Amino acid sequence: MSFSGTGAWLRSDHEQLEMNRFSKIIIVGVVAVAVTYLLSGDHRVVASVIVAALCLAFVTRGTLSVQSAILCPARSTVPGQCVALTYDDGPDPETTPALLDLLRDRGAKATFFLIGDRVREHPDLARRIVDEGHAIGNHSQAHGLWTNFYSPARLRRELEACQDTIEEATGVRPALYRPPFGLVNHAVQPTIRALDLELLGWTVRSWDTIGWSVERITKRIGRRLSARDIVLLHDGGQDRERVLALTSNLIALAEGKNLELVTAPDSKHDREEQ
Numbered sequence: 001m002s003f004s005g006t007g008a009w010l011r012s013d014h015e016q017l018e019m020n021r022f023s024k025i026i027i028v029g030v031v032a033v034a035v036t037y038l039l040s041g042d043h044r045v046v047a048s049v050i051v052a053a054l055c056l057a058f059v060t061r062g063t064l065s066v067q068s069a070i071l072c073p074a075r076s077t078v079p080g081q082c083v084a085l086t087y088d089d090g091p092d093p094e095t096t097p098a099l100l101d102l103l104r105d106r107g108a109k110a111t112f113f114l115i116g117d118r119v120r121e122h123p124d125l126a127r128r129i130v131d132e133g134h135a136i137g138n139h140s141q142a143h144g145l146w147t148n149f150y151s152p153a154r155l156r157r158e159l160e161a162c163q164d165t166i167e168e169a170t171g172v173r174p175a176l177y178r179p180p181f182g183l184v185n186h187a188v189q190p191t192i193r194a195l196d197l198e199l200l201g202w203t204v205r206s207w208d209t210i211g212w213s214v215e216r217i218t219k220r221i222g223r224r225l226s227a228r229d230i231v232l233l234h235d236g237g238q239d240r241e242r243v244l245a246l247t248s249n250l251i252a253l254a255e256g257k258n259l260e261l262v263t264a265p266d267s268k269h270d271r272e273e274q
């Protein structure tokens with residue numbers, strides 16, 4: 001099994017029976033520290049501390065980076081001469097309708113990672129997203145600050161509630177999950193496997209929530225954007241005019257590079273198309 005994980009889908013029966021990646025890393029790490037301690041002679045303490053620190057850095061990278069696929073298999077690219085714009089944290093009554101108008105007028109498709117509580121407040125908006133041909137994904141029910149510290153059982157309840165809320169509003173049960181704040185932990189892999197969800201990361205982070213100007217963000221993305229990229233954006237809780245200006249710029253950038261804007265694919269649709 002590869003830890004690179006992007007592009008290839010790891011949904012075989014073999015994968016279903018496999019130990020979680022987190023458990024494997026912990027076992028390998030403990031063995032590596034023990035072996036280093038036993039074999040390092042006079043420098044055994046320093047050497048084993050270094051190995052332990054490297055293991056910790058590896059797990060930390062897996063926690064902070066969905067697309068590293070270290071702690072859970074993740075898809076972070078789209079096939080072909082295409083790019084996927086993905087919007088987190090909606091639906092937002094101020095921003096999402098205008099964004100949908102813009103996408104429709106420019107002939108672009110996108111993917112929306114919806115928060116269950118916001119779908120409950122604005123089910124009509126979630127329905128409109130689906131009706132207009134965009135993809136939707138699970139972004140947790142409440143988007144709590146401590147989601148990454150939930151036990152597997154609590155995370156499952158959280159994600160299942162979001163699945164139910166979105167299905168009730170739209171008739172569609174999401175196949176994709178993006179964790180709040182993009183953080184992954186030991187509970188994610190078994191939970192999304194049980195709920196038949198797949199993790200979707202990104203290749204281009206827009207940093208649209210930290211106050212940079214639209215021009216600065218556009219310039220930065222313009223230098224990076226190429227075929228197969230997934231761009232991380234936000235519509236929920238964001239200034240509408242900024243979201244519209246940035247999206248308009250990204251559509252123009254994609255058009256200039258002959259890239260089609262598509263929804264993020266998932267394995268269920270891959271199978272249906274075969």
Ligand SMILES: [Zn+2]
Pocket residue numbers: 088089139143179180181
């Ligand atoms: Zn979010």
